[in-house]
Amino acid sequence: MKRVIIIIVVVVVALGAIAYVLSNNKKKNEEKTAFIAKGGGAVAVRVASVEKKVVDLDFSANGNFIPNKELNFLSENAGRVKAIFVDEGDRVTKGQVLARVDAEIINTDKETAQAAYQNAQRDEARYQSSYETGGVTQQQLDQAKLATRNAKLRLQASQRRVSDANIKSPINGIVNKRYIEVGAFVNTQGTQLFELVDVSKLKLKVNVNESQVASLKVGDQINIKSTVFPNEKFSGKVTFIAAKADATLNFPVEIEVSNNAKNSLRAGMYGTAVFNFPKQAPSILIPRTSFVGSVSSNQVFVLDQSNNTSKIRSVVTGRILGDNVEILDGLKEGETVITSGQINLTDGTAVSIVK
The missing domain is CATH 2.40.30.170 (Efflux pump adaptor protein, beta barrel domain)
Incomplete structure (x- = not known):
């Protein structure tokens, strides 16, 4: 018995909901009909005057x-940090030494490269002298010259590493973060040293x-x-x-x-x-809703006030300024454009203005 009562209650509630929806839809349809009826058989529309207004672009x-500029400064040489000359918040200039890496091993490499270069120069000089007397061939002399050039390049590379042992700032800025301490080991894989801004x-x-x-x-x-x-x-x-x-x-x-x-x-x-922009000359502006379909259609309906009919008009648009559109050609100041109801209009349709 209880189950039957529940079913009856559910059915009554469902029927009530359906009745409410139907009544609400009927009310909306009546409102739409009344809106159209205001025009006495004509299509009810809303309108706006075509005016010249000063465009404020500011x-x-x-x-x-x-x-x-922001730079995460990374290490280029391997070694142990020997000294740090700046702290977080310090202002630095381009080329200023920020820290120094222990250059003992790097200096050893430089000395070795220097000795190899000097030895290659002496060998080249001996080969040159022997070549002039016929003791060596042109190929052997060329190999000696090549060995000298290679030794010079290795020396230049080692000198660059020695110079890089003094870590210098590449920009003018402020030390925003310092990631190293004295005694820390940095490697050639790019240990982060400083953040400069x-x-x-x-x-x-x-x-x-x-x-x-x-x-x-x-x-x-x-x-x-x-x-x-x-x-x-x-x-x-x-x-x-x-x-x-x-x-x-x-x-x-x-x-x-x-x-x-x-x-x-x-x-x-x-x-x-x-x-801020220079003051603009007054321009003809109309609401964006005036256009048939969208602004890209370049067509609007103009109200013919002599007989309250709609006239289709092609226009040339300019800038879109928020809810308004600039009209370069096709409309004159004082005319009236239709801003709503265009979907029911054709050229010559009788209209009634609804305020």
């Missing part, structure tokens, strides 16, 4: 500062949309604001504009920013790029 974009100039990476990127070009001067230093003024220059949008349909832009004398800005801080 905008701002937020991003993060990154170093202009140059913040005398930074890059601000921002993203802009399609309408904004159209107004930018490489070399544009940009004002930069820092959230940490609101009273400081910074300037930048656009150095990169992506040729392809990313997954969010935005375009990455990089701006090179000059730091102040105190190098107040640091990599990782937030910044705002303020893009």
Whole structure:
């Protein structure tokens, strides 16, 4: 008996739900019918006036500062760290010695290469003298000259290794991290020694949309604001504009920013790029929804106010500015375009304006 009651309750609830859905659909259909009926048999539409407006292209974009130069400095020679001359946070200049690797073995290799080169030079001189008196052949002399050149190259390589025992900074910057200590052994596989960053100039990476990127070009001067230093003024220059949008349909832009004398800005801080453009002449703008299908169709319906009918019109579009589109040709100021209901229109269809 209990099971029968449950089944009856479920059926009643289901029938009630179906009745509610049908009633709701009927109400929506009646609203649509009433909307059309407002036009007294004509197609109900919404309209907008064609106006000339001043286009404001100025905008701002937020991003993060990154170093202009960043280098993870690796070892080139094997050996034990003998001395370290800098610490984290120190400013360094290009060519400055940061640390020194024990060069005892390297110096031994250099001395050996020097002796081999001198010996090869003496052998070449003897072969040259013997060749002039007919004691050796041209081939033997050539081999002696080749041995001298090879010995010289080995000497130059060993001299370079001795020079590299003094680890020098390849850039001007700041020691952000130090990975070695005195007595540590580094190898030729590329032991990480220092992380160097140059913040005398930074890059601000921002993203802009399609309408904004159209107004930018490489070399544009940009004002930069820092959230940490609101009273400081910074300037930048656009150095990169992506040729392809990313997954969010935005375009990455990089701006090179000059730091102040105190190098107040640091990599990782937030910044705002303020893009200011010259004042634009007024342009004819219409809502983006005015177009038949999409903006690419280059067609709109214009309201013929003499008899309240729709007239198809071909236009030439310019820039897409948010929800508005610039019209270069095809419309005049003071005309009226239809912004909704185009799907029910053809050329000459009677319309009724719904506000």
